[in-house]
Amino acid sequence: MRRLAVIAIVLCIVSIGFGTVAAQDAPSVAVITPYLAQPGTQFLVEGFEAAAEDKGWNVNVIDTAGDVAAVISRIEDMVNQGVDALVINVDPAQVEAGLQIAADASIPVFGMDAGSNPLLVTNVTSNGYAMAAETASYVVDRIGCAGRVVMFVFDPYPPVQKRGIIADAIFANCPDIEVIDRITPDVNDGGIADSRAQMEAVLAANPNTGSISAVWAAWDQPALGALQAIEAAGRENEGIVIVGIDANPQALDAIAAGGNFEASVAQDFSGIGAATASAVERVLAGETITQSVIYVPTVLVTNANVGDFLDN
Amino acid sequence: MSATPLLSVRHAEKHFGGTPALVDAALDLLPGEVHALMGENGAGKSTLIKILAGVVNPDRAEIALSGQAVSIPNPQTAFDLGLRFIHQELAVVPQLSVAENLFLSHAYPRRAGFLVDWRRLNQSAKTVLDQLGIAHIDPRTRMARVGTGDQMLVKIASAFVTGDRQTPAVYIMDEPTAALTSEEVTRLFGVIRELKLQGCAVLYVSHRLEEIFQIADRVTVMRDGCVVGSALINETSSEKLIRQMTGRELSQTFPARETPLDSHIVLAVRNLATEYVCEVGFDLRAGEILGLAGLAGAGCTELLRALVGADPLRHGEIRLDGETRADLTPVSAWERGFAYVPEERRSQGLILSRSIRDNITLPHLQKISRGGILLDRRSEEQLSSVVGASVRLKAIGPRQTVRELSGGNQQKVMFARAMSRTPRLLLLDEPTRGVDVGAKFDIYTLIRQVSAQSVGVVLASSDLAELLGLCDRILILREGRQTAIVAASGLSQHELLTLCYGDGDRDD
Amino acid sequence: MTTDASIEQTAARIQWGRLLRTSGTLIGFLAIIVFFTINIPNTFLTVANWLNISQQVSMLAVIAFTMTIVMVMGDFDLSVGSMASLAGIIAALLFRDSQPVIVGVLVALGVGLLGGLFNGVLVSYVGIMPFVATLGTLTMFSGLAFLLSGGETIFGRDIPADFSGFARGGIPVGMVGERTLLFPNLTLIALIVLAVVWALLEQTTFGRRLYAIGGNAEAALLGGVRVRLLRLIAFMLTGFGAALGGLMYASRVASANPTQGAGLMLDAIAAVFLGMTMSEEGEPHVLGTLIGVLILGVLDNGLTQMRVDSYVREILIGAIIVAAVTSSSLAKRGR
Ligand SMILES: Nc1ncnc2c1ncn2[C@@H]1O[C@H](COP(=O)(O)OP(=O)(O)OP(=O)(O)O)[C@@H](O)[C@H]1O
């Protein structure tokens, strides 16, 4: 009897605590992610929840703790439960089995910084092209459309590859800019160490002051590696301009320090969350969204405004 | 009978899932008395004792100590009330030392308040062991390295550890001698007599009638969970006791050989040596029963283990039906028609968590299944019922779990396993340990019958009467070495014992 | 003092005690189902939902069923989770190399057998304790998965549609509204594995001998059981099951990642333990494991539908496992 009692008590607690929460008429939306433990994802979800609260929705945030197959399972459960909309934050290609089920049940699924997929109504994210354009044009402006530039790219990973393409185009538009190296670092160690080694080789090959004007990196880690190489070589006063993308905490520190690392681009995660909520709202109101991707503006971070970001 | 009993039990009753183990048992233990408790396997003796020990919850029981009603909900209470137990089933912690095992249920002596005083622990252990005359066991050895007989002695000794409490008054011993040699039994009896003089009461369970008449003052007989009689020892006789226990007349004579010995040699052993035995050699003829005799630790068990391939050979030769078998393992031994009953039923013989059926058919599954692969439960159960009945197994049915059987009935399961297909060679290590008198003679008859079918039998036993009554020849082992092979006929128990001790070592 | 009535009561209590010891977990499972049926009236007790559950637990089920085989002998295999990941990675790498689906699948299953063989050799021939041996191979298999994949997730065009489509497919069994109801392929595989393991453990001499080893290895050996060989085979079967479960997972997520199977090992052991509470002698049986797997799956499914917070859900599931095992061992103690 003891066991029955235990289970009964546990379940009673559950039913008192949660069974009565769902009010019937408010739209209910489930947010499913395996990555809730990561900081970026937390900002996304908080942004979404804040917006949803204003709209009076029932939001159910489900974290599967890294288990991608469980995302599919939870999508099935929520479809079965008949939620009004689903929001996912995971590569849609990996959970297509679940997306198909939602589509069959005519439940709209939204990507929140997820990746595009025909089974999603839309994907709300930052514009990778725009971010690359911001930093590349920053470099062009700083060196006056002339000089020798080192690029760090990573073509095997599509979201990063598109950044490189844009930077290529912008640099090509200045006839006096010469891209002296286009490096793909080994990322297995996190990307900093190998980038530093590669940059040291470039510095050795170009020993004269002014022979390198700028380093453009498709994300922050190679930029940090390049910075270390330049400082270690004692060439920090040659005015080499370094830029990265993503504005991770280490990069922000480097920008705040006022050295060669001059700029990066910050994504507006809570803005993406809020924009996802308004996309959901439009669809629930009967509107059809034709854009398969909705871009949320990003912010260029320089020494001038880095203080706003360091506070967070 | 006027004295207040030290311990008295009335209306003890216990059912296990509907089947009765104790129906209505009553017992009085007087001060200074050795009280024997007898009964067939499964009569309820151990159950009664476990109730007194607080191990089994009775459905009902009225227990009084020196006239005062008590309840014993757990073993600690029993201990605090001054009851000491030697339970039937060996329960030692092999990883711990002998001394630690002795003091398992006592506070270890302390140093500086919290450190264990190992010196004192070992010293106290030594005192207890000396008192029992078993000083040859070093208190510091790990229990795993101590032989089975010695383990039993340590377990017995643990009941005599008093610690810092008052001297306990009641000793309850459930078949303490089942695994002991006659010499060890004599020593134990010395200790029991001393306890008697101190005014303690002893409850003593045994299936060996001659022991009862040596040591007991009074004997109570149980049958099917009830007490069927209690008498002073000099007012009863073996025949009376047997009749009370079994409800039938029983001849206590060993079944005689009826067929002449075959000349074919089933098993030939030449100059065999393992880690534990050496210089062993003999020929076993078809239909012959060869006894193995020796003191504790002489190597009888180890010789049987070598024959069944459980211990690797150092050198020497084992020939079965004339063919040398160098690669013998227990698997190939059973496949070639060996059948083996190991010494220790709980650690080496039985799968306690499985049914009687599973235990009996385990070595024979290849033959008794469909194609050696699919189980054939019906045939298995038929076979188990038949061989079970032939050894008077008391059980609900072949599907009963072996753990639920009484000690003697567990032993019968092992014997039934060995007998369930007619073997080529039967290797028996203490096959009747803990088996009641009636079933013992059934087992003797079965051994005799199977040997008449040209089967060779090797029988190791600490029961000298058993060896002399059944065997054609007896192989004597001393300290792992074969010292003689003698014909059994005409030999007396005393002569056999003298042979075991060796020349002039001792004569009593 | 004691009346006839109280004797009858005791007898009744004894019967109840025996029943509760073995079927308490089952009763608890039924209680959970009743609870969800009441609280999620429209969607819980539906064919569609139960087909969902069956598919959701299928990977765990396959691994837990085959884990039961070694646990019958009293052993463990901690490496099943990393073997599942490794199998997925190997198949995906072969697919990327444009090998046919069947080749990738067979090679991955073969690697499962080999890994199990390695575990078995360590445990039964070298004589290392299963806990230590498989803890070691857990790290080895996982390291190998990282090495082969370079730490990346293999997905997208590298995974052929034939392979990922399998997890989405099924046998049509009826219609709900306009939707066809599919009996999922993954569920079918889990059922087949269940049937095979059940037959193996309960109906063959192999299974009988494994239980004997689990009960008393020394006695089994002296009773003519080839203990070493059987242990080896059992570990191979568990390795095979781990690889199969890993492939099912990879098919379901249409990708392979060197850590994706990691969570399966503890859940599989938990499921077997839950099942063990249902046997009088505390032996694992594969039907008990099935109930254990279903308890985990139903709780996940039902609590999600009831919108219980993910973290609270984890606490609850853990608490229920502890409660089941505790109460069953308490019941067994009070004999
Ligand atoms: N745990 C148990 N579950 C079910 N039945 C049991 C259990 N323990 C004992 N029994 C049954 O109770 C009866 C009495 O057993 P008990 O052990 O008291 O016998 P015994 O007189 O000591 O026999 P033996 O001489 O063989 O030691 C037997 O029929 C046995 O099968």
Ligand SMILES: [Mg+2]
């Ligand atoms: Mg007994």
